[in-house]
Amino acid sequence: MGEILTMAMPKGRIFEEAVVLLRKAGYKLPPEFDDSRKLIIDVPEENLRFILAKPMDVATYVEHGVADVGIAGKDVLLEEERDVYELLDLKISHCYLAVAGLPDTKMNDVAPRVATKYPNVAEAYFREQGEQVEIIKLNGSIELAPLIGLSDRIVDIVSTGRTMRENGLVEYERIVDVTSRLVVNPVSYRIKDVQIDELVTRLHKVVSMGEL
Numbered sequence: 141m142g143e144i145l146t147m148a149m150p151k152g153r154i155f156e157e158a159v160v161l162l163r164k165a166g167y168k169l170p171p172e173f174d175d176s177r178k179l180i181i182d183v184p185e186e187n188l189r190f191i192l193a194k195p196m197d198v199a200t201y202v203e204h205g206v207a208d209v210g211i212a213g214k215d216v217l218l219e220e221e222r223d224v225y226e227l228l229d230l231k232i233s234h235c236y237l238a239v240a241g242l243p244d245t246k247m248n249d250v251a252p253r254v255a256t257k258y259p260n261v262a263e264a265y266f267r268e269q270g271e272q273v274e275i276i277k278l279n280g281s282i283e284l285a286p287l288i289g290l291s292d293r294i295v296d297i298v299s300t301g302r303t304m305r306e307n308g309l310v311e312y313e314r315i316v317d318v319t320s321r322l323v324v325n326p327v328s329y330r331i332k333d334v335q336i337d338e339l340v341t342r343l344h345k346v347v348s349m350g351e352l
């Protein structure tokens with residue numbers, strides 16, 4: 141029996157794909173993973189404890205060491221810049237961050253406004269472009285902002301492109317590709333190196349076999 145490894149899992153979109161990945165890697169996960177509202181799920185047979193967190197919060201739990209490892213979108217890691225190591229690109233939950241807006245429009249010359257759930261990523265992107273913008277932080281339905289005159293542009297996740305299309309928006313620039321990553325707490329990585337290396341090896345094997 142080794143030590144228990146605590147893994148922070150993102151609830152929502154990424155969760156199901158992450159569970160598929162872990163099962164393919166040979167971890168026997170109980171039915172609670174398919175239909176449950178439990179926020180802590182122990183799998184003693186695998187020496188694993190799972191905590192189910194909001195996607196934006198996974199790296200926070202890992203940074204504070206209450207989870208040893210976690211699964212987080214690259215978008216969240218870029219936005220939050222937590223003190224965690226990124227160990228593996230799991231190649232699940234593909235999407236990308238992009239600048240979008242109404243077609244054939246220019247950004248306001250005087251006070252261009254950008255609405256986003258990713259203020260740090262957006263700020264850094266426009267700074268690199270040499271453009272000074274006012275960032276307006278929203279928590280969802282980002283596509284609404286240019287439609288209703290709140291902002292000139294948005295920075296948001298695009299997956300199928302359906303939300304943009306159905307709201308008459310167009311993509312102006314693609315900022316960065318996003319997939320989910322395995323992250324680890326630096327101290328856990330030293331102390332639980334054997335278990336973490338095994339997890340990485342097993343997941344890497346599945347990931348390198350190609351698309352899930």
Ligand SMILES: Nc1ncnc2c1ncn2[C@@H]1O[C@H](COP(=O)(O)OP(=O)(O)OP(=O)(O)O)[C@@H](O)[C@H]1O
Pocket residue numbers: 151152153154194195196212213214215216233234235279280297298299300318319320
């Ligand atoms: N179409 C998509 N929209 C949003 N996130 C996506 C999409 N496709 C993949 N992702 C990934 O899923 C993560 C978000 O998961 P989910 O949509 O379940 O949470 P959320 O509801 O946006 O988060 P919150 O509850 O904090 O608002 C992102 O961090 C990103 O890495």
Ligand SMILES: O=P(O)(O)OC[C@H]1O[C@H](OP(=O)(O)OP(=O)(O)O)[C@H](O)[C@@H]1O
Pocket residue numbers: 279280281282283296297298299300301302303304
């Ligand atoms: O390109 P698509 O496949 O249409 O996916 C992209 C949309 O999905 C996400 O929104 P989400 O469903 O998480 O809603 P919210 O931003 O309002 O929370 C994202 O913010 C986009 O709006």
